[in-house]
Amino acid sequence: MKIVLDSNIIIADFWMESTNFTILFESAKNGSIEIYIPEVVIDEIKNKYSQRLKKSKTDIKTELNKFNKLSKQNIGEILIDQNINDAIEKYAIHLDNIIRDNKIQILPYPKVSHKFIAKKAIKKTKPFNANEKGYRDNLIWENIKNLLTDEELAVAFPELVFITNNHKDFSENNTRIPHKELLKELEEREFSTKSVVIYPSLSEYNDKQGKLFFEQATIFEEKLKAGEFYDLDLTQITSKYLFENFVGSELHMYDVDVPKNYSEPTVRSISEDYKVEIESVKKLNNNQFIIDVKFEVEAEIDFFVDKHEYYYLNEEHSFSIEDSNWNKWVMWASASINVPLSMIIIINNDLEIINCQIDKVNENYAQQYV
Numbered sequence: 142m143k144i145v146l147d148s149n150i151i152i153a154d155f156w157m158e159s160t161n162f163t164i165l166f167e168s169a170k171n172g173s174i175e176i177y178i179p180e181v182v183i184d185e186i187k188n189k190y191s192q193r194l195k196k197s198k199t200d201i202k203t204e205l206n207k208f209n210k211l212s213k214q215n216i217g218e219i220l221i222d223q224n225i226n227d228a229i230e231k232y233a234i235h236l237d238n239i240i241r242d243n244k245i246q247i248l249p250y251p252k253v254s255h256k257f258i259a260k261k262a263i264k265k266t267k268p269f270n271a272n273e274k275g276y277r278d279n280l281i282w283e284n285i286k287n288l289l290t291d292e293e294l295a296v297a298f299p300e301l302v303f304i305t306n307n308h309k310d311f312s313e314n315n316t317r318i319p320h321k322e323l324l325k326e327l328e329e330r331e332f333s334t335k336s337v338v339i340y341p342s343l344s345e346y347n348d349k350q351g352k353l354f355f356e357q358a359t360i361f362e363e364k365l366k367a368g369e370f371y372d373l374d375l376t377q378i379t380s381k382y383l384f385e386n387f388v389g390s391e392l393h394m395y396d397v398d399v400p401k402n403y404s405e406p407t408v409r410s411i412s413e414d415y416k417v418e419i420e421s422v423k424k425l426n427n428n429q430f431i432i433d434v435k436f437e438v439e440a441e442i443d444f445f446v447d448k449h450e451y452y453y454l455n456e457e458h459s460f461s462i463e464d465s466n467w468n469k470w471v472m473w474a475s476a477s478i479n480v481p482l483s484m485i486i487i488i489n490n491d492l493e494i495i496n497c498q499i500d501k502v503n504e505n506y507a508q509q510y511v
Contacts, residue, residue: 142353142427143288144169145177145248147281147305148185150343155190155232157239161343166243168350172426178240179248179284181277190232194225251283267320268310278310282323289332296364296430296490297357298335308341335360354424361430362422373492375417375434379484382497383411383438392442396505397480399442403460406444409475415439425487429495432486440480445471 144165154162168174198220209216240247258279262269268282269275281303288301305311313320317338319327324334338353340346364370392399392406399406420433443463446454451462451472460476467473483501488494 142174142299142357143177143301144174144346145179145281145285145288145301145303146182147303147307148182148189149306150304151178151182151186152189153306155186155193156235159343161347164347165343166239169243169245172428173350173354174427176243176245177248177284177288178245179281180250181280181284183236183247185277186236187229187233191225191229194228198225248284248287251280251287253280253283267322268307270310275310278307282311282326285337286326286330286332289327289330289336291331292333292336293331293369295333295336296492297361297424298333299338299353299356300333300336302338302340302346302353304340304343304346306341308339312339358422358424358430362419365422365432366419370492373488375419375432375486376413376415378486378494378497379417379434379436380411380413382484382499387411387440387499395499395502397478397502399444399478402446402450402454403442403444403474403476404446404471406442409441409443411441412439420483428489430488432488433483433500434486435481435483435501437479437481439477441475441477443473443475446474447471 151157157166165174165176169176201220202218205216205219208214239245258276260266261279262276267275268278285301285303289295290300303311309315311319311323313324317340318324319334319337319339323337327334327336340349365373365375388408388411390408392408397406415436415438417434417436420435422433423431425431444460445467446460446462448469448471460474462472463475464473481503482499483504485496485498485500486494487496
């Protein structure tokens with residue numbers, strides 16, 4: 142999930158050392174989210190930090206003058222311009238370290254026509270307000286749109302969370318939904334109206350993050366079951382894995398129910414005529430989903446049968462003899478069996494398979510061998 146931070150969120154905690162920022166940054170480090178900050182926001186933060194320092198210097202000077210007047214003393218300036226410059230330089234280094242350590246991506250000023258922005262200002266279209274203020278907010282909104290994916294190609298929604306204390310200029314009636322004028326812009330760019338949600342604070346976002354992941358997984362599952370991902374064939378994915386990893390393996394590696402007199406049963410081949418059922422979809426991290434599937438596959442197996450035992454078997458046995466004289470002790474036989482399988486598939490937002498494995502056989506957890 143993509144997270145875009147507005148300047149007011151950072152200005153409320155310039156050094157970003159609160160618990161809420163710690164939680165946010167940990168989510169970024171473990172790959173659950175990607176954090177983006179527009180360049181216009183960085184410039185505003187630095188400017189606001191400088192203004193606050195200079196105002197503090199002025200306030201101290203004012204209070205010191207009051208003190209000198211009351212105490213009939215003549216104490217000189219406590220803060221000088223060099224102190225301000227040193228603090229600004231220190232903060233710039235700290236900000237760069239925060240960006241680097243948490244893999245935050247800076248969004249450059251968007252390439253948007255002045256005519257487009259001017260028309261929005263004249264019409265007071267959101268995020269412009271009644272006083273025609275909102276140029277900076279419009280640049281941020283353009284950055285946000287440039288991060289979105291076409292509705293047909295997007296894997297899950299919401300795709301992006303915008304955290305801003307200025308939510309009144311962005312959201313509809315103080316909800317988490319963008320204003321209807323902004324939703325119209327999303328539709329014009331062929332983005333889903335569910336692509337963006339807005340939170341007014343870091344604490345609320347952190348509290349709801351698990352729910353957002355659940356919503357993304359639910360939407361992805363719905364699109365999977367509806368067959369909206371034409372390039373994603375779960376039967377093809379599972380059969381490819383089975384041919385490469387299941388066919389040729391000995392069934393003692395898996396808990397497959399075969400008669401005890403089948404010695405060294407080995408999978409010869411499988412039928413690709415089966416239907417995959419999606420059991421669940423979970424969000425693993427920012428870029429990946431876990432898909433749990435199940436199906437029953439028909440497998441042709443080879444095994445050995447003791448010659449002495451074979452002669453005492455009922456003639457209605459369900460296997461075929463491939464070689465009645467494999468050696469002086471056993472016969473080579475084969476049979477078809479149905480194997481209920483569950484598999485785990487890990488897939489990224491580009492619908493690329495990251496990993497795949499058999500999870501259960503006959504409802505029993507499979508042992509993994511390397």
